[in-house]
Amino acid sequence: MNAAHDNRRPRRAFVSTTARLHLGFFDLGAGAGRRFGSLGLALDAPATRLTLRRAATTSVAGADAARAANYLARLQSDLGIAGAHALTIEEAIPAHAGLGSGTQLALALAAALRALHGMPPAPREDAIRLGRGGRSGIGIGLFAHGGVVVDGGIAEGDHVAPPLLARLAVPAEWRMLLLLDREAQGLSGAAERAAFAGLAPMAPAVAGELCRLVLMGALPTLAEADLPGFGAAIGRMQEILGDYFAPAQGGRCTSPAVGAALARLAAAGAVGIGQSSWGPTGFAFAADAAHAEALAVRLRADPTHTGLDIRVCAALNRGARISVDDEE
Numbered sequence: 001m002n003a004a005h006d007n008r009r010p011r012r013a014f015v016s017t018t019a020r021l022h023l024g025f026f027d028l029g030a031g032a033g034r035r036f037g038s039l040g041l042a043l044d045a046p047a048t049r050l051t052l053r054r055a056a057t058t059s060v061a062g063a064d065a066a067r068a069a070n071y072l073a074r075l076q077s078d079l080g081i082a083g084a085h086a087l088t089i090e091e092a093i094p095a096h097a098g099l100g101s102g103t104q105l106a107l108a109l110a111a112a113l114r115a116l117h118g119m120p121p122a123p124r125e126d127a128i129r130l131g132r133g134g135r136s137g138i139g140i141g142l143f144a145h146g147g148v149v150v151d152g153g154i155a156e157g158d159h160v161a162p163p164l165l166a167r168l169a170v171p172a173e174w175r176m177l178l179l180l181d182r183e184a185q186g187l188s189g190a191a192e193r194a195a196f197a198g199l200a201p202m203a204p205a206v207a208g209e210l211c212r213l214v215l216m217g218a219l220p221t222l223a224e225a226d227l228p229g230f231g232a233a234i235g236r237m238q239e240i241l242g243d244y245f246a247p248a249q250g251g252r253c254t255s256p257a258v259g260a261a262l263a264r265l266a267a268a269g270a271v272g273i274g275q276s277s278w279g280p281t282g283f284a285f286a287a288d289a290a291h292a293e294a295l296a297v298r299l300r301a302d303p304t305h306t307g308l309d310i311r312v313c314a315a316l317n318r319g320a321r322i323s324v325d326d327e328e
Contacts (some may be wrong), residue, residue, distance in 0.1 A: 009054075010324035014271040016049045017320035018042060019099035020142045022175065022277040023218075026210045026235040028244070036162065039214055039237075040100075040138025042146040043176060044318040046093045047215035050111040055086035055313055062089030064105055069103035071130050078129055081117055096185040096275035103139035106321075108132040109185050111143075111322050119324075124161040135196075137162030146318040148222060150214065170315035171225045175292035177265065179282040179299075180309040181255040186278030187248070193282065195248035195278075206240060213237050231271025231285050238274030245278075252281035261305050279302050289314075 019042075026037035050062070060069040074080070087109070093101035110126035113119075127133035127140050137151030141164040148170055151162035187195050190255035205316060215235030242252030252258035253275050265284040266273050271287035292312045299305050 009118070009326075010116055011054050011326055013052045013116040013324045014050070015052075015108040015115075015320055015322050015323070016047055017104045017108045017143055018047045018316050019093045019101070019104070020139060020276075021283055022098065022100070022136065023234055023274065024135075024210065024214075024241050026214060027202065027207035028196075028199065029048060029204060029207055031204045031207060034153035034155050035037040036135050036151075037211075038048075038138050038151050038162075039137040039148065039218060039266060040136070040142055041148045041170065041176075043099075043178075043313045045311070045313050045318045046092050046099065047091055048089070048101065048108055048110060049091040050087060050089045050105075050108055052109070052116055053086045053088075054116070055084045056087070060087045060089075061266070062087075063092035063096060063190065067102070068105060068109060070107050072113070074130060075110055075113050075126070079113070079119065080190055081113065085113070085116075094180065094281075096188050097147060097180060097188045098275065098279045098281045100139045100142075100277075102188075103127065103132040104143060106132050107143045108138065111320065115322055115324050120243070127161050127207045128159065133161035135162075137164060141167065142319070144319045147314045148315075150219070166219065168219065168222050169317045170222070170240040171227075172314070172317075173288045174211055174227060174315060175289050176284045176313045176315070177270065177284045177286065177292055177296055178309075178311040178313055179258045179261050179284075180311070181258050181280040181307065182309060183307065184255040184258075184280035186254055188278070192278065193246075199244070199248060202244065206244070210237055210240060217322060227285060227287050228271060231273075234272040234274060234285070238272075242275065249278060253282060255282070257305070257307055258282040261299055261308055261310075264299065264302070264305075265295055268298065 021041045023039040117212050125233045141149035148168045150166040152165045215231045221229030262282045270284035
């Protein structure tokens with residue numbers, strides 16, 4: 001590459017990606033030769049936004065900087081990219097909240113680095129490279145496509161991310177209420193691995209019911225924009241999985257405060273009640289913005305729920321935003 005061409009290379013890359021809801025696994029017993037399999041939905045917020053620049057010396061600033069610095073070093077080494085970079089994380093999805101912050105940060109940084117250096121995107125490969133996507137592939141699928149995605153789980157001995165099986169759009173009018181407990185954290189890392197190892201094998205009948213709920217419940221009702229049907233399928237999945245994971249997380253919900261608020265939402269007419277991944281974030285679905293805001297206002301006015309961060313979000317039916325420019 002000559003110097004004149006090199007001077008025209010982009011100097012900055014921008015990536016914006018958003019949180020996701022992990023709506024449930026299907027088979028934790030591997031009775032059909034594959035384990036996990038999962039269903040997830042992309043939210044329009046909270047977001048991770050970052051800027052990566054060519055620089056004289058490497059620097060990383062912003063939320064989750066230590067983890068991002070490790071990701072950047074690993075990516076440059078594995079992809080053979082030399083030179084220094086300045087990374088600024090302007091906004092980050094809350095960590096250890098069940099919203100997919102680690103995977104979205106890893107994929108956003110990988111996408112920025114590849115865009116800056118003219119390399120094709122490879123989110124599945126980059127996820128595994130950075131230690132993401134080992135159980136669930138929904139974060140990868142949602143980074144690329146948004147909407148609702150289904151992954152096909154992992155065969156024994158696989159060292160690749162789970163395959164994406166389906167992707168559907170979410171009706172624009174639907175809303176999700178998020179209940180975040182800042183005083184609690186979901187399991188991650190070694191604690192998460194130990195929790196999975198300590199769980200009892202999932203009975204084939206239970207896995208079969210979960211699979212039916214996805215294939216014959218959640219997906220067709222979503223395709224028909226039938227929120228009561230979709231909510232019933234998601235709610236039943238969450239009951240089954242909440243009971244299955246209860247020994248590792250102290251009940252159906254990691255946070256008792258979130259659990260109490262979700263019970264109130266259910267009584268008030270919200271549907272699709274559940275916890276995203278290990279939580280502590282809880283969620284519920286409402287038919288439109290007005291209904292969701294009314295439910296949120298009711299919860300915020302109750303002094304027993306003042307410790308929760310209650311948000312109303314829409315689904316995001318597109319993937320991450322990735323762009324480059326030549327500004328210094």
